[in-house]
Structure formats: structure tokens, C-alpha cells
Amino acid sequence: MLALDRVSKTYPNGVEALARFSAEIGQGEIIAIIGGSGCGKSTLLRAIAGLDRASSGTVTLDSEVIASPHAKIGIIFQEPRLLPWLSVADNIGFGIADLPASERREKVARALERVGLADKARAWPRELSGGQAQRVAIARALVPQPEVLLLDEPFSALDAFTRRDLQDHLLDLWADTRPTLILVTHDVDEAVVLADRVLVMRPRPGRLFDQIEINLTRPRDRNSPLFETFKRSVLTSLDRSLDRNVPDRDATQGPGQAMWW
Amino acid sequence: MISDAPVLQQSSEPVESAAAPSRLSRYARPVLGLLLPATLALAWELVVWLGWSNGRLVPPPSRVFAAIADLARSGELLRHIAATLWRVGLGFAFGVVAGTLLGAISGYWSLARRLLDPTVQALRAIPSLAWVPLFILWLGIFETSKIALIAAGVFFPVYLGVMGAILSVDRKIVEVGRTFRLSGFAMIRRILLPAVLPAYVVSLRVGLGLGWMFVVAAELIGASEGLGYLLLDGQQLGKPAQILAAIVIFAILGKLTDWLIELAAAPFLRWQDAFSRTKGA
Structure with a gap:
């Protein structure tokens, strides 16, 4: 289980990017974090990844405090960030370099097969399309079999068709080992298609505003009325999160405090 | 397929x-x-x-080639070429090693950059030939001072190239290394080194060019062999054909060594999305 306990981040210039963010995320859960710009979504993700240290508060994975990048936590960025001097296969195998060569080759081959790029194994990253490159990035992050996979707006740079394709593909890959997925997005559609739970954040300072459970069976039909209903409730929450006059519906407070207001 | x-x-x-x-x-x-x-x-x-010019000051190609052939036949040419190549090779090696080490330290470690870089930049501003008298006083008139001068010429472009390349490595790529928990040596070997390689090769080629420039300066100052000595000898004895012969050989050797670096680096740079590649066909 991944536990975020009052995670806060204040940058050296005094900007409070994240304030006392708490959440508990079960193994295998798919979480979408959504919110207006500057609500600290990416800051939160980087803190979970161990790339940036939180100013206060802790991130714990299975009762282990995360302060630096961890083997059980993988991350996929908005850009594929492939290493241009490595072939597609070597990029995918980048994170498992310490495994014996034969095992590594086998895992890479399976991953290539799995993301449908077996014929591109020897290609250079520059020869890939945007969607293919991001699929390689997904494979690279999944090959070491992380327990938690973080995704920072992974499909936002892709065209709508490729994005849908990759969303379905991600779910398909997720089903293999069922890691916890935490996806930062600004796309309501994407959040509702993928997530078990949508966390809505509000900006200045970035904090948790609302949680919406998406009780839809998979595969989800993007055109079903129920899908629309969930979409609307996320949108409504998102709108309210950006309205300064609405008080926090803060899920981090204890039950007593919640009753108080 | x-x-x-x-x-x-x-x-x-x-x-x-x-x-x-x-x-x-x-x-x-x-x-x-x-x-x-x-x-x-x-x-x-x-x-x-046709006799429109006697060609004494500007000898025609045939006389230049005749001069080369004469030198080659007596074995002189090989001796001069070997001397010059030896100096350039040694000076280049020292300059590259020093430039790479200091450049890498300055690029990687910002405290070292603040300490070291201003001094190096100040030294760089001195025209390198200004060191010649001092080098001769310090290191004598023979080989050591010549090689030191060539190494000094090679050092600066390599130093600058390596430092600049490391400073401009994409932070996002470094972050990929961090997410896979690379640190220290592994980060350098798997991320930084391949990332700086293209710029490094360019700086080596620039350095080699300067090495060839400085070997001429060094050999003009005082040498009993070498292609630069052939130049000086040709001037003093009034043999323009010999001067041109030395120049032609300089051109050939310079181009050849530059091509060797390019050739050696090519297999490591196949991944580059180069302008020349797209235009080449």
C-alpha cells in the first residue's frame, strides 16, 4: 500500500506548491489525479517518485519511507525521454541492466511483443512516431515490474486517436501484473476511462479537494450514459475546485473534523 | 522486406x-x-x-611534385613526416587527456568550475604563441617545449568542448537515469558519456586542427627536422617548390588525421539525427 501523509512542498522561492496532501492508495488501484494548472499535481508525483524531496510529510510504500527513486516505483513522463543513442530494445532493457544478458533479452523481447513493437527492436528512437515512442517508454517503465507506476500526463502530447489507443493499451498492460497506477492528467475523459478513483486537487496551495469513485466495470464504454454521468460529476467537482468561494471538501481531515463542519 | x-x-x-x-x-x-x-x-x-612566366617564385605543380619525389627518394621526406607526426601525436594526446579531465571536472562539479574556469578562460585569452619564449626557457629548445606548445593549443578547445557538452546535457535525460537509480560512475558511463560524445568528437577535431597549426609554429622556431623545418629551409635557401611541397603534405596529413577521428567515431554516432544524414542522399 502507498501512503501519503501530509505531503507538503514549498519551493525555495516561497511558492507553496503542495500543502498537506494525504491519501492511501491500495495495491493495484488505479488513481487519476486531476486539477487546474498549478495545483501541484506534478509536484506530488515527483515526490512519490523520490525525484524531489517533500518539504514535510512522508511517502511510504509498504511501510518503507520513500526519499529517493525506488526500485518498486516506476515513472513515465509526458515526453517519452528515450535515450537517443540506444536502440528501442536497449531502451526497454535500460532498467534491468544488472540482470544476466539472456534473461534481459527474454524480458525485453516479451515487452516488445507486448507493446506491439517487435519489428522495431533494432530501430533508433528517432525513427519512431510519438505514440510508438511513448509505448517504448511504457515498456521501459514496466519491464522492471514496479509495484507502483506513476504517469505524468503521459498521453497529453499525442493526437486524440493515438491517445485512446494508448489508454486501452495501458489498461491491457496493467492487467498483466496489476501494479498501482497513479496518473496525473488534465483530461477528464482519460481520468474516467482509466481510474478506480479520481482525486481532484485545487490550486494555491495545491491540495486535495475531492475524491470520486468510478464504479464502472471494465472495459468501459466511452459513450455509455453512465460514463457521461461520471464525467459530469468529475467536471462539476473540477469547476468547484477552481471557484475560490467554495470551501475545501477536504478528505484528509479526520471524521471528527468532518462532522464539525 | x-x-x-x-x-x-x-x-x-x-x-x-x-x-x-x-x-x-x-x-x-x-x-x-x-x-x-x-x-x-x-x-x-x-x-x-609556354614561357609566359619563369615560375621561379610560384613553381608549377610539376615542379612541386618533383620536389616531393626528390625528398621521398632520399628518405628525407619520411624522416620529416615522422618527426612532425610524432610531435603532433604526442602533443595531441597530452592536450586531449588534460582537456578532457579538467573539462569533465569543471562540467560535472560546479564548485570546481567556479574555482578553475576563470583561470582557464584567462589563460585561453593569451595568444598561445606568446608562451613560446617561456616554454623554451623552461623546457629547452628541443622536443619538450614543442610538444608542450602543441598540447597547450589542443587543450583549450577540448576543455571548452567537454565542459560545454556536459553542462548542456538534457536534465530530462539525467532524470531518467535517476529514476533507474543510477549514480556516480554508472550515471557518467550510461548517460553523460554517450550524451556528450557528439560534441566531444567535434572538440577533438577542432583540437587536432589547432595541433597541426601549432606544430608549424613550433617547428618554425627551431628544429632540425619536421615539415615545418622544410618550410623554413625552403625559405632560407630560396626553394619555393620545397615550401609548397611541405604545404601540400601538411594539407594531406591534416585531412587524413581528421578523417581518422571521424571514422573512429562514426560507429558510436550512428544514432544521431543529423542534418547531413537527411541531406546526404
């Missing part, structure tokens, strides 16, 4: 005719570049042959 044979059968003729002009241009391009110097050389040869 899928349909090699049928495509070839169907369209062998159009492919042939489409390939023909490109094949022609592949051979035609270097020839095009040779056209101007070759024409000038031939014209001058003709002018001297």
Missing part, C-alpha cells in the same frame, strides 16, 4: 532511371569540388610551359 521481389520485377526500369542521376551526382560532387583547383593548377602549368 515483405514484397521485395515483385516490386523489383515490376519497376526495375523506373528504379534504374531514378537511381542513375543520383549515382552520377555521387561521383560528380567531389569532381565538382576539384574542378577549380585543378583548372588553376593546369592553367599555371601551361603558363610556365
